[in-house]
Amino acid sequence: MSDSPADPLSIVADIGGTNTRVALARRDVVDTASIERFRNAEHRGLEEVLRAYLSHRGNPAVAAACVAVAGPVHDGHAAMTNLDWRMDKTTLEHATGATTVALLNDLQAQGHALDHIDPDNLRLIVEGPEPGPHAAKLVIGVGTGFNAAPVYNTDTGRYVPPAEAGHANLPLRTEADFRLARFIETTHGFPAVEEVLSGRGLSHVYAWLGHEVGDDRTADAAAVMAALKAGTDPRAREATEIFVRMLGMVAGNLTLETLPFGGVYLIGGVTRAITPYLAEMGFAAAFRDKGRFGPFLEQFSVSVVEDDYAALVGCAGHLDGLMH
Incomplete structure (x- = not known):
């Protein structure tokens, strides 16, 4: 990566529950x-990680820093359920010496990455149809x-508001869905x-299917x-089919709530892992199963992002927008 005064160096990081990935960007x-x-x-x-990384790289001067966090971000502070780290803008400034700093929820970072993948x-x-240049995405x-986050592309920049969509209630359509929700509530507190x-x-879905027939086998x-790939366990296939149908339902609901004419990602x-099974297990049908609004959902494409570094790319893209 060549030096350029017009393109100052940035440090970006993606903090997951177990690992943190750090990189440099221009x-x-x-x-x-x-x-x-x-x-x-x-x-x-976090400060120790960032200082260690910069030391490994010869302590380069960085003008900006952005971190994506797998947890809620509010007023420049981030928190994770199982990680007792202080994560805020002051920490980023102290650790990196950067003058432009940002904290993003990891889904926000993924949203900022979409136009750079x-x-x-x-x-x-x-x-779905070809989108316009300012069409919203999801x-x-x-x-x-x-989690899920809408992405709004406007004349004044890209905006990706944070959300915690994973903690909303499950959508329920069938009696089996209600039984699944009751099982989740009984065993894990909230459906x-x-x-x-x-x-x-x-x-959990695999365990519920076993509970339904008195078979207490579990599997991660x-x-x-x-087992699905090997074809050795019919319950594994049934669990994945339920998973795919529920994903289609939830994605369709979120699409109606945010109208991402630029596509769902x-x-x-x-x-x-489940992408090879989405078509055969009816994802598209579940996505569009909205009664009289089913045909309306034909206006929205759905793609899978296969870039493992998208959160880092999103951090870099967000900083680029802040500095330019």
Whole structure:
């Protein structure tokens, strides 16, 4: 990555529940060769991680810093349920010496990445018309948790408001859906979207199906997906079919709420794992199953983002917008 006074160096980071990835960037371009991964449990806080990273890189001067956090961000402060780190703008300034700093929810970062992702890293799964230049978009993340964020492209810049959509109630259509919700409420306290549409959520659906027939076998998401691929466990296929249908329902609801004529974009590790099954298991039909508004949903395309560094790209893109 060449030096350029017009394109000052930035540091970007993506903080997950277990690891933090850090990289250098200029404008909206992340230097992928500079990406390093840090285990959160081995460090006392974000400041320590950022200082260690900059030390590894020879302590370059950075003009801007942006961090994406897998948790809520409010008034320049971020929090995560299982990570007792102080994360705020002051911490970023002290750790990096940057004068322009920003904290984003990880879905906000994914939203800022959308216009910077290589088209080869986008897989179209539901077709829709070509969008206009200022059409809103929607990014939906399914991984360790679930969240969604609208992306508004305007003449004055891109705006990605934060949300915690994974903690809303599950949509319920059938008697089986109600039984699933009651099972989730009994075993996990509240029938939230995230308790079905996430890695642990797929495991919960698998356990519920067993509960329905008196079979107490359990499996984590990786085991469910492995059994599905091998064709060795009919319950794994049924659990994934329920997962895909519920994802289509939730994505359709969020689409009606935000009207993303620029497209819906699915991201996250669980999303990528189930992508080969979305078409055959009826995602598109569930997405458009909205009664008389079903044909209206034909105006919205759905794609899967297959870029593992999208949150870092989004941080870089957000800083580029702030500085230019």
